[in-house]
Amino acid sequence: MTDTRPPVPAEDAAAPARPPMPLRHYLWGVGAALVIFFALRWLNSVITPFLVGAILAYLGTPLVDFAERRKVPRAIGTTIVVLLFGLVLIAIFVVLIPLVQSEVARAAKRLPALFAEDVVFRSPIAHKPYQGRDAVGVILRAVSRVFADLTYVREIGAEGAADHALVFTAKVGDLDINGCDFLHTRPDGLIDEFTVMLRPLKAVNAFAERMSEEFANEMQKSGLSG
Numbered sequence: 001m002t003d004t005r006p007p008v009p010a011e012d013a014a015a016p017a018r019p020p021m022p023l024r025h026y027l028w029g030v031g032a033a034l035v036i037f038f039a040l041r042w043l044n045s046v047i048t049p050f051l052v053g054a055i056l057a058y059l060g061t062p063l064v065d066f067a068e069r070r071k072v073p074r075a076i077g078t079t080i081v082v083l084l085f086g087l088v089l090i091a092i093f094v095v096l097i098p099l100v101q102s103e104v105a106r107a108a109k110r111l112p113a114l115f116a117e118d119v120v121f122r123s124p125i126a127h128k129p130y131q132g133r134d135a136v137g138v139i140l141r142a143v144s145r146v147f148a149d150l151t152y153v154r155e156i157g158a159e160g161a162a163d164h165a166l167v168f169t170a171k172v173g174d175l176d177i178n179g180c181d182f183l184h185t186r187p188d189g190l191i192d193e194f195t196v197m198l199r200p201l202k203a204v205n206a207f208a209e210r211m212s213e214e215f216a217n218e219m220q221k222s223g224l225s226g
Helices: 023-042 042-067 072-112 133-146 201-222
Strands: 115-122 148-157 162-172 175-185 191-199
Touching: 023 042, 042 072, 042 175, 072 115, 072 133, 133 201, 162 201, 175 201
Parallel strands: 115 191
Antiparallel strands: 148 162, 162 175, 175 191
8 A cells, every 4th residue: 555645854854044134134224223213303392292192182081081971062071171281280380390499499508518618619610629618509509500400320439438429411401411520528428529520512611601690699699709
């Protein structure tokens, strides 16, 4: 009797190797990714309102549907929901912004207590160092009104060491600025040397212009001479 079953392929038969992707395909993929990335950055100001609108629509639609089930016309329900969202946002700004500002001002007043009476401060925009806790307090209060979104991103220095470097980012108007605070502490933990470095030059120039005004105002309020 003849065996009509199909032949079984050999177990050691290797599957055909997939040819590697040509270099031009990789280049096209990288190029397309870069185009999409920069397009999204360029369209950020255009896309953001649509994203905000989509989020509000997602959150507001259940409320509008609920109002419609209560025999409220959909147009009126939508208007009411939009007004409610607007009132909530206004309330958040009215309540939270003064709280944040007061906390920042309070922190700026407490910061000088971390410094020694004879602390030396070296500014990135002044040739001569400033000396004394009162002068440092004036500078910190002025800086708090010039910098926006100040964020410390890294601390360099061993625990318990006398020297530390604090890397930060901030904004001066629409410009991003990067900097580093170099601190030296005494055995009692008080800071006796404070040096600040900033970059890039365009943002530093904007900082210097704003800082000169705020620093002069703070010096006048404090009754100190420049």
